[in-house]
Structures are given as C-alpha cells and as structure tokens.
Amino acid sequence: MTRWIDNAVFWHLYPLGFVGAAQHAETGLRHRLAHIVDWLDYAVALGASGLLLGPIFASSTHGYDTIDHFRIDPRLGDGGDFDQLITEAQRCGLRVVLDGVFNHVGRDFPLLRAALESGPTSVEAGWFRWLGGADSAGEPDYATFEGHHALVALNHESPDVIAYVTRVMNHWLDRGASGWRLDAAYAVPRPFWKTVLSDVRRNHPDAYIFGEVIHGDYKGIVADTGVDAVTQYELWKAIWSAINDGNLFELQWALDRHNGFLEHFQPLTFVGNHDVTRLASRLTDERHLAHALALLLTIGGTPTIYAGDEQAFRGIKENRAGGDDAVRPAFPSTPEGLAPFGWSTYRLHQQLIGLRRRHPWLFKARSRKIHLTKREAVWAMEADDNSLLVALNLSDGDAILSAPGGGDVLAGAAEVRTTFPGRATSVRLPSHGWAVLAASRRN
Structure with missing residues (x-):
C-alpha cells in the first residue's frame, strides 16, 4: 500500500460535465482543461490533497465509450493541456488520479471498426469477445458492458489487450498522474488485473490504484487483483439510508463490515459521486447533511468529495438515456460564480476535512x-x-x-x-x- 494515500482527501470531478463540454464529440480542439486549473486553489482551500478525475480520453459521448486511450478528448484539450494541469496541480500540492475505462471501449474504437469490417476471424477481432450470432442488421454479435450496445467488452484473455492496458497505465503515470480508478473493475477477470498491475507497479510503486466495485467480495477482489482499494458502496448506501429511515442499526451493521475491510485494505469512501443522486437531494432532512459528512470524515478509509457536494448541489440520477446529466453539471468559470447559498456547506466541509487532516491517524480508524x-x-x-x-x-x-x-x-x-x-x-x-x-x- 502506498503511503502518500494514507492522508489523502480527494476532490472528485467529472471533467466533461464540469467544463461544459458538448455531449458528443466535436470537430476541432477546445482547450477546456484550463477551466479545471482555475479551480485548483478552491480545491486546496477546501482541504483536498488530490484530484480524482473522471474520464479525459478521446470518446464519442460521455467518456466511458473510449476511442483512444492515448489521446486527451479534444473537447477537453490536448496533451499540452494535460501536462499544464499536472504542473499546476503539483504546484498546489495536489495529486491527480485518472479514470481508466479498460473493461470496454466505444463503437468507434478503431480496432473494433476494423474487426467488424474484417470479420470475427481477423487479428483485430481477437481484442473482443464474439457471441457467435448476428444482430438484426447482420452485424456479428459481441459481448457488451451490461447490455449497452455502444460499450463493447474487451477480451481480457488476449495478450494484446493485456499489453495495451499496461502501456496506457504506464504512459499516463509517466506523464505525471499519481494513480488510477479502474472503471467497472468488478466486470473484468481478476487474473487480468493481477497481470497488468504487477507490471505497472514495477514501474510506478507509489501509484494508487483502486477499483470500482459496487457489491461483492471486496476483500477477495483486493487480494486477487492487486488493487489498493475498492469503492465502498456498502457504506455509502448505509449512511444515507440509515439517516433517512432513522435506523442507525443499519449503519452499525455497515460499520462492523467496514472495520473488517480495514483489517486488509483502506476503502475508498464517499457520500456522492458522478453515478448517484446528490446527497443534498437524497437526504429527506437537509439538517442531516452534516451528520453524513461527520461520518465520512471520521471513518477509516480514503474519503472523496464529489465536486458540488461541498456546495450542497442538488441533482437526481435517473435510469434513462441522459439520466446522469443532473449530477454532472457545468461549473462557472471560477468559484466566484457560485451561488451564495452553498458557502455554509463549503465551510462545514473545510471544518471537517481540517479536523481529519489534524488527526491523520483517522485513515485507519x-x-x-x-x-x-x-x-x-x-x-x-x-x-x-x-x-x-x-x-x-x-x-x-x-x-x-x-x-x-x-x-x-x-x-x-x-x-x-x-x-x-x-x-x-x-x-x-x-x-x-x-x-x-x-x-x-x-x-
């Protein structure tokens, strides 16, 4: 386990939404990563020690349908913009952790297009998993991520895929990133991660790497894959649910489970992220936002604050196309453009993050x-x-x-x-x- 992470508090951004990028790939280049640079002092004043960025690589729409893992999404900028963000973040004392989408790629991923043209026996086809049939248009059926036709599952047994993901992770760590979030880590065979991460850690032993895991064997996944941690969705759910229902016994059950996880790894903890309804919208009594935050920032683990939660932003996640938009809004060009109502919540975050930073042992409490x-x-x-x-x-x-x-x-x-x-x-x-x-x- 890397040591710099022990006292980390992340400010979590969904960049495409944060900078107000178009929802679909644009022609031309937009240098919007500079917009994030303008918020670094705000993150430092909040008490954050790192940025956890959502997807920033070239994609067709929302960032999770990747086209090219070696290229910054033109809606955000280019490699120079990334280097500038890293330089400015380091100047502020902020680590940067990236979002790696390695379970699947988008329909416009060049090797998929080549495989569809050449057929499932082609060299390119070995990167993907074919189901043996054809869809209504006569196109060969391929495995997807949870039934989403536009998210094409990679073949994680392919040596080419193993080598590719390893190269991607090392490349951006070489460029100054400090770690990776592994999107949909639960959907990828554990031996794949073990092989890839063993190589990555030989080159970058201090890199922090955690997996997105919603439910399942948290301890086993950490042990079998080599990740430092997984996302603690059990605790996330228990905090808001127990508070809303007035049933702290539910929270106690989750805390007992959490204590067990802490014997083996330091979970990534949160009360909000880019995939769920905002805490301020989820809680039925706004007075209890402070209760949830007090728990997050005194419980063992690595806490993350989803950008906007520190200003009591509201937003409801809906299970439909575009249903994430409300929790992934554009931010003003600078913090001065924020509405006045949220600053009391910001100060509460500052107080409790400051308390955690003054008691650094809390990461293992x-x-x-x-x-x-x-x-x-x-x-x-x-x-x-x-x-x-x-x-x-x-x-x-x-x-x-x-x-x-x-x-x-x-x-x-x-x-x-x-x-x-x-x-x-x-x-x-x-x-x-x-x-x-x-x-x-x-x-």
Whole structure:
C-alpha cells in the first residue's frame, strides 16, 4: 500500500460535465482543461490533497465509450493541456488520479471498426469477445458492458489487450498522474488485473490504484487483483439510508463490515459521486447533511468529495438515456460564480476535512459502538492510542448520550457533562444535532 494515500482527501470531478463540454464529440480542439486549473486553489482551500478525475480520453459521448486511450478528448484539450494541469496541480500540492475505462471501449474504437469490417476471424477481432450470432442488421454479435450496445467488452484473455492496458497505465503515470480508478473493475477477470498491475507497479510503486466495485467480495477482489482499494458502496448506501429511515442499526451493521475491510485494505469512501443522486437531494432532512459528512470524515478509509457536494448541489440520477446529466453539471468559470447559498456547506466541509487532516491517524480508524438506538448514537473512532467520539441525534428532542472519556467539542454543537475535569460521562445534543469530541483511548 502506498503511503502518500494514507492522508489523502480527494476532490472528485467529472471533467466533461464540469467544463461544459458538448455531449458528443466535436470537430476541432477546445482547450477546456484550463477551466479545471482555475479551480485548483478552491480545491486546496477546501482541504483536498488530490484530484480524482473522471474520464479525459478521446470518446464519442460521455467518456466511458473510449476511442483512444492515448489521446486527451479534444473537447477537453490536448496533451499540452494535460501536462499544464499536472504542473499546476503539483504546484498546489495536489495529486491527480485518472479514470481508466479498460473493461470496454466505444463503437468507434478503431480496432473494433476494423474487426467488424474484417470479420470475427481477423487479428483485430481477437481484442473482443464474439457471441457467435448476428444482430438484426447482420452485424456479428459481441459481448457488451451490461447490455449497452455502444460499450463493447474487451477480451481480457488476449495478450494484446493485456499489453495495451499496461502501456496506457504506464504512459499516463509517466506523464505525471499519481494513480488510477479502474472503471467497472468488478466486470473484468481478476487474473487480468493481477497481470497488468504487477507490471505497472514495477514501474510506478507509489501509484494508487483502486477499483470500482459496487457489491461483492471486496476483500477477495483486493487480494486477487492487486488493487489498493475498492469503492465502498456498502457504506455509502448505509449512511444515507440509515439517516433517512432513522435506523442507525443499519449503519452499525455497515460499520462492523467496514472495520473488517480495514483489517486488509483502506476503502475508498464517499457520500456522492458522478453515478448517484446528490446527497443534498437524497437526504429527506437537509439538517442531516452534516451528520453524513461527520461520518465520512471520521471513518477509516480514503474519503472523496464529489465536486458540488461541498456546495450542497442538488441533482437526481435517473435510469434513462441522459439520466446522469443532473449530477454532472457545468461549473462557472471560477468559484466566484457560485451561488451564495452553498458557502455554509463549503465551510462545514473545510471544518471537517481540517479536523481529519489534524488527526491523520483517522485513515485507519476503526469504529467502536458506545451508545446506539435507532435515532441516537455515539461511536469512538480509534487507532493505536488515538480516539475521537462522534455523536449523532436524529430525533426531534434533545438527547443525553453516554460519552465516556469525551473532552472538548471539536466540531458540531454539544454540552459535555463531566464528573472529573476534562473527562466526560455524557453529552447533550440538541434536536437533530451532532458533534465530534476529543477523547482518550478506551475507558
């Protein structure tokens, strides 16, 4: 496991949406990556230490139907624009992690076009998986990503595909990227990743590489593939669902599972991304946004903030063509163009990210239940000899909760009750309140 990642907090961007690019490939070149450069100081002020970028390589539409993994999407710019982004990010102390779409390619991928013209026995056809039939137009059937005809699955047993993906990953790491998100990693055979990543790590031992995994054997996938981590969708769902339903027992189940994962790897944690409904839209009570954020930034793992969530952006993901548009909007040219309503949420993010940065051991913290009912909870977040207490109240009345060893209120609002100087026995939270408290290790 690479060490720089231990204290990382990522600001996650979907570049094509962020810069307001056209939804389909354009003629000509647009140098829009410079738009992201204009937001780097904003990311640093937020507290981020890295940028997690969505797809930036040449594609036909949304970036996940790649045409050329060695070329920046002309809607975003060219190689010079990428190099400038890396240079400016490094100047700001920000690492850049890229999105690698290696499970499938787009219909306009040149080798697919050649294979369709030459037939499934051609050399080019070996890059893909053919199903033996033909579609209604007489075109040979090929394997796809989850039934999407425009997303053509690669043949991951092909030595040519293995070599190609390895070259792509090494190329952009050589150009200054610090790591990769592996899109749809769960759909790719594990031995493929093991082979590719072994080679990549020989050249770039400090690269951070994580896989998109929605459900399944998180621990097994990490062990079998060589990725550093996977996306923690179990925890994402439990945070908003437990808060909305007033059922913190659901969250406790997920936290217990999360503790188990932390014994083996450091999951990538989040409460929003480019594929899901915005947190501010998902929560039924806007007062609870702070509760979700307090959890994200005190739980072990590598937290990511999806761009716009720190401004309480709203957006609902819909299961239809174009259904992601609401959660992938264009941003103004500079932060000064943001609406005024979101800055209080930005400051809350700054406060809690700052708290995490001041307690760098939190990346490996396990949660320990101290008090739990459906709507009230206190957890100790612990690692080595360090501890913080996180207290939540989802009820309509004040709550007095057990908080042994608690000290000063570091974030949120609470009345700490003590029997000894500086040693809490309980904490009083207001209706729908929350707090993070300093604490001594187990008591």
